[in-house]
Amino acid sequence: MTLREGAPVADAMMELTETSPCAGLLPLRIGGWALEEVPPGALTLIAPYKGQEQALSAALEAVHGMGFPAPNRSHAAREASLIWFGRAQALLIGPPAAEDLAPLAALTDVSDGWAMVRLEGAGAEDVLARLVPLDLRPQVFEIGHSARTELKHMMASITKVEENAFQIMVFRSLARTLVHDLKRAMEAVAARG
């Protein structure tokens, strides 16, 4: 389809409209589970420079109210969370990172780089067990735990945010596959009754 002659292009000329990674794909309700997109706000990758780990953690504490998370852990504060995001990096979710942090760490804006969804419902672990080679037993993977792992063949970040609720992130371009895979897993587990 090409643009109709003389059609108004005013909307597009004014502003660039935003599209979220899972637009048109979510929410979903299957069995006892809800899958919905999490509007991320800003996402900033924070990677401490050599020898700055402690100073950075102190600065994070001062500015965002949360220290640098230990491996496989996350912190949550009001309107913000800070999750461990792999070797020597953490992801600040919510507010933009304070510029004061720049001398201490490489700050990379990845706000638009990730699709972020929340899977919630009793036995959400059983759904993820179809896709993720991770030990998610409640006594092992507790609230606040966060892991970099794979979901099917996608690099993923999985955080247990509440009892029976997981935050799942994959690269933005993979949003459709993420929803497809989660939907299939939810359907299969739900069908067992």
Place this chain on the structure above:
Amino acid sequence: MRICCPLCGARDRREYSYRGAALPLPDLAADVEVWHAHVHLRQNPAGPLEELWQHEMGCGAWLKVTRNTATHEILAVTLAEEACA
């Protein structure tokens, strides 16, 4: 097969990718023969071997894994950045 990443804990083999034996690196400007030997002339021991693996689908860390190639027993795992620094 499972490897215990020093950062992430025990994880399934499918999260890792394999590079090969962890050998001392020649100087960047070393003689061509030295580099040739490093890249192409490798032992293939049956027994303990230090290897490089990357936790590619996990935290991204490169690991130095000591693995018995005959039994697959993992004897030690360290972060490569610490082992090679």
Place this chain on the structure above:
Amino acid sequence: MRISGKGLVSGNRTVNFAFNGRHYMGLEGDTLASALLANGVHLLGRSFKYHRPRGILTAGSEEPNALVTIGKGAALEPNIRATQQELFEGLAAQSQNCWPSVERDLMAVNDLAAPFFGAGFYYKTFMWPRGFWEALYEPLIRRAAGLGALSGAANKDPYEKAYAFCDLLVIGSGPAGLMAALTAARAGADVILAEEDSRMGGRLLAEVEEVDGKPAHLWVAEVLAELESLDNVRLMPRTAVTGAYDHGTYSALERVSHHLPPSQSLKTAHRPRECFWRIHAGASVLASGAIERPIAFRNNDRPGIMMAGAVRSYLNRWGVSPGERVTVFGNNDDAHRTARDLLAAGVHVAAVIDSRHDAPDGEGFPVLRGAVVCDSTGRQRLESITIRSVNGEEKIQTDCLAMSGGWNPSLHLTCHLGARPLWRRDLAAFVPRADAVPGMVVAGAANGSFSTHGALTEGAAAAVTALAGLGTSATAAPPPMASDAPYRISPLWAVPGKGRAWLDFQNDVTVKDVTQAAQENFRSVEHMKRYTTLGMATDQGKSSNVAALAVLADATGRSIPETGTTTFRPPFVPTSIAAMGAGAEDQGFAPQRYLTSHQVSQDHGAQDIEVGLWYRASYFARPGETNWRQSCDREVMMVRSAVGVCDVSTLGKIDIQGKDAARLLDLVYSNTFSTLKVGRVRYGLMLREDGFVMDDGTCARLDETHYVMTTTTAAAAQVMAHLEYLTQVVRPEWDVRFASVTDHWAQFSVAGPRARDLINDLVEEDVNAESFPFMGCGAVTVKGVAGRLFRISFSGEHAYEIAVPARYGAALYRLLLERAEALGGGPYGMEALNVLRIEKGFITHAEINGTTTAFDLGMQALVSPKKSCWGKVLSEREGLMEEDRMRLVGLKPIGAVKEISAGAHLFEPDTTVERETDIGYVTSVCFSPTLGHMIGLAMVSAGPERIGETIRLVDHTRGIDALCEVVEPVFYDPEGGRARG
């Protein structure tokens, strides 16, 4: 024949089912096998090779004979073991390997030709003429021999895969497994109890026994009730553990819905047929029991000849007697229980034939000591057996013979990591080696402890030992009271005599085949196996292996331990490909990456093409365009004459920061990046460790310590891992950080003479030759959004790449297309992009194909002589910079044939076309609408020296034989004025 009041299914609801089109009734809890026996159906199928009538041999997953086909259409499933298939309302099963019916099978003629069908028959007979194998012999043999057939259609039934984790995995739920699970569960460990049967309890469901002073099955029910009440226990019935792997990893196959009628409702439409589990266990207890083995004697394969333990299973669990006048044949005390149980149930026992001279007395039934069964009669059901003893031979009428050659511990999983089992003379059986699988403790019959008391005791102790390995202490409860009868056996493998005595029922392998293999010097057990095909059927020789190697040992004059066993490999039970590949069908095969522009492109007539995991627009079909070439040609001319827009977000983008960022780039690129000015972009080449080219791309300097690197779409992940390697392993002391920002930025190429007009229309800054010179970059504001602009060109035209955060990607792309169309341009796809770059002689991974060096690609100047870089030393190796190496050139057709094809090989015009005279190959081709003919890029020996020469192109696959002129690889605007201007 159902025995009223007997069995654990007694009083259950009736279930209707059909077998070979006839309707029957069974009971809930029946297997197909027990229900058929209850209905007096004994003939279930025809054998693999000789089409012998076959019945039911066993009552478990080891069943070699009773294989049936269930289901219809695409979901049809062959080779289902009737002994495992649970009955459900409306089940319809069919016999296999027979035509027109199981009773009157025309291929039974094979049985008469048996003398010709010995071991190695195919190898010896169908050797010549050579061409007959594929055309005639193989199709004939395949039609005559075999098991069930697949439908040939894609099966759309859902299957799934899943992961599970536990402290202790208990495999098997007989007395040993239940005690192990109970002991571990009470100690607080996380336990998975996996049982391949639909009902837990193992042999305790099949024997008349007391445990803890009550009938065994009631004790089982009590234990299961306790286990079910505990949060730390997961019971997995219908789940066969199929493999043991390294570091506590196990595979298991769960039959999720084979026992249920096909799904009728939407809710259950997604219910999987099977689930393939990968279980990670801290430790495991193998309590898989034992499998009873047959005795080989002439015609021991008739329907009605069954394992003694199976006869007891049918009687005690399902309340079915497989015969009315039963005989028992064995070499151990266990066999006598069969006669006892049958007698107690009111079934006539004609005789117990025991090969031992010291066999115990019968309890109300005659025992023939020192006697053997040496033959049988009855075409479709056993009619009589012949008994041989010191008194000579005697024929007795019987419709069911229960045989027992002893028990083989089910030790298969202990061999999966390479361990070999040990021979125990007193048991005449192999037992597992301790520590065969790290973290696995074997208990009960699987460990050679055949009494119930022994199994209960060992099961509890095994859990304690296994948990101790995990640092968890548990206490073994005193085992409940149970039988501790000794297991007395005297080996008997094959009854001597003429005729065919079966060892492997499923592959139709007889004693004679094994002795013949030995005579023909296939003396190694592994050779014998392959020569005779013994143990190579779907039952993997569970019933036949040990007896066969005993026969082989005898034939070769060696002991059984000397002869050894074949190798047990996963899976323990046949596993459907659908289960192992679950989730990988259709869209699940690989993740799909979509661009922010995808929908807008679709609206503009885009056809998708897969580029790695990405789905990109191949070309944009306009009304009236009937093939891709028309669209592609138009798009190329549009870019050359006006402006085109293409989504290039798939290129890998890596954000690099830190004080050592420049040093890292100087290490990873062959050319220098530390000298790059802020606000400028440079093209760079990366080498592999061995000196060959790894990837190419541009890298922009945004700030003193901040770069953004672009990789090719194909190598993005590889380059990322390479950078991690260099910074963690090679130069861990450097202070540099990087992150993938590929998905964060939506980036569009805007190319063509009107590109600058278009850009200036959208960004707030004034984009001109000074602010954005060729290879310049900088921040811009795009309709109020902070973006980036790079003046780079992959088309040879004046071009930009404009980037905004991905949330604005769709909107910006829509806007770009509108503006481009207003300027006489529009979108262009991958096909046009490829033509544009070939016209310019730009390389991609068709040229960076792993065998080419910078020198080969004419880029030696990009390997800086002033500094070292990764791969440089080996790139200068002898032989990698010889003049006559295959090097990049262009090709254009000059003969009558105007075609060039990628992958075609190149020759001197006057030589013969053969491997020795091959001087190169074509890497990329296209029709150039700009030049009006086809053009190509090629790697040609001493290519640059051949410029102007004629070369012959031969493509046998596509039937092309053309003459080409070797030209410079840059076909269009070699001075580059269009891009720079």
